Amino acid sequence: MVISEQRTKVLIVGAGPSGLMMAAQLLRHGVQPIIIDNRKGPTDQSKALAVQARTLEIYRQMGIVDRALQGGKQANGMVLNQDGREVASLSLTDVGKQQTLFPFVHLYQQSKNERLLLDFLTQNCCPVYWDTTLVSLKQNEQQVEAELLSGTDNMPLICDYVVGTDGAHSIVRKQLNIPFTGDTYANEFFLADLELNNEELTGMQVQLYWGKAGMSAFFPLPEHNGYRIIGNIPIASEGKPDLQLEEVLPHLKAVTGIDIKVVHNNWFTTYKLHHRMADKFGLQRCFLVGDAAHIHSPVGGQGMNTGLQDAYNLGWKLAGVVNRRLKETILDSYAAERMP
Ligand SMILES: Cc1cc2nc3c(=O)[nH]c(=O)nc-3n(C[C@H](O)[C@H](O)[C@H](O)COP(=O)(O)OP(=O)(O)OC[C@H]3O[C@@H](n4cnc5c(N)ncnc54)[C@H](O)[C@@H]3O)c2cc1C
Secondary structure (H helix, E strand, O other): OOOOOOEEEEEEEOOOHHHHHHHHHHHHOOOOOEEEOOOOOOOOOOOOOEEOHHHHHHHHHHOOHHHHHHOOEEEOEEEEEEOOEEEEEEEOOOOOOOOOOOOOEEEOOHHHHHHHHHHHHHHOOOOEEOOEEEEEEEEOOOOEEEEEEEOOEEEEEEEEEEEEOOOOOOHHHHHOOOOEEEEEEEEEEEEEEEEEOOOOOOOOEEEEEEEOOEEEEEEEOOOOOEEEEEEEOOHHHOOOOOOOHHHHHHHHHHHHOOOOOEEEEEEEEEEEEEEEEEOOOEEOOEEEOHHHOEEOOOOOOOHHHHHHHHHHHHHHHHHHHHOOOOOHHHHHHHHHHHOO
16 A cells, blocks of 8 residues: 555654554544554564553553453463572562552563554554655654655655654664664573473463573463563574574573473574663654664563553644644653653
């Protein structure tokens, strides 16, 4: 699908969770944005797993929380194991009781969150323009001129505002010359989404293992016998291109003491951890939201959640300004409230 407009009130660059939520919030407040993404379509990579209470509260306001709850599962607790022996456990069933309607950690993959939000957009007649890339932008006090590439065709688009939800390598942030200050940790980790046949791994508990051999964590997935496993890559295999699951299984056995029986390997990847934050979350008529503004360790499960909550914060303010119900100065409160 090709954009037919030459002008828009708001251009959202990136249809990951932050961009989809940004579009959803603008729609809720009566603004029809244009949202683009350089991918061919939605992702099926699970990525982030934990949905926090604040995000579920937003879903409730949008009328979509029931589907999110039905499609996921609650983590009951966390068990800490050292050198194959359980040393402590923690209940996760009443986290924040009396402060939220959702006092638990809900396990519901990022790909499902994206589908949920995408369906909300579809129901509100807001298409995502896939295979459409922001190439460059320049702005003045009145407007932003964006240069897009739709398939192989160049396309100029005049925008009142631009929201960069285009992830850690954000072109919006780079075009605005906003530094992304921080660092990358040296160690490399693996992530595997697996179906297992291990009777010792029952229940909806997060299992953490550490010891002389290394560390790993097992998160139960909503699917039958499904587990997300993360762990350190043994030093001998660090930096090895195209590392395979089979190569880390002996290491995983040494860390956990469990002979991992894999029925199906849904996703295996390796990654490094970063902590970086944009020096500013906005400049004139452009804003940064989600990973475009900040990236950090997935421990605590806040990566996707903070992006969704950034979008919720900016959405009603930007809609109010676009609809001429609020003064433009309200937009300054976005960075003031969302920057740590
Ligand atoms: C392997 C892995 C595991 C993870 N695990 C966890 C976890 O367990 N818990 C957690 O909280 N977080 C996790 N994360 C992080 C989480 O996935 C991110 O925080 C989240 O995706 C951020 O969402 P976003 O919408 O801000 O950015 P993204 O999801 O990166 O979306 C950005 C979108 O912008 C598009 N785009 C980029 N440039 C352009 C352009 N020029 N024009 C048009 N479109 C563009 C991209 O195609 C992409 O679709 C994980 C990430 C990875 C990679």
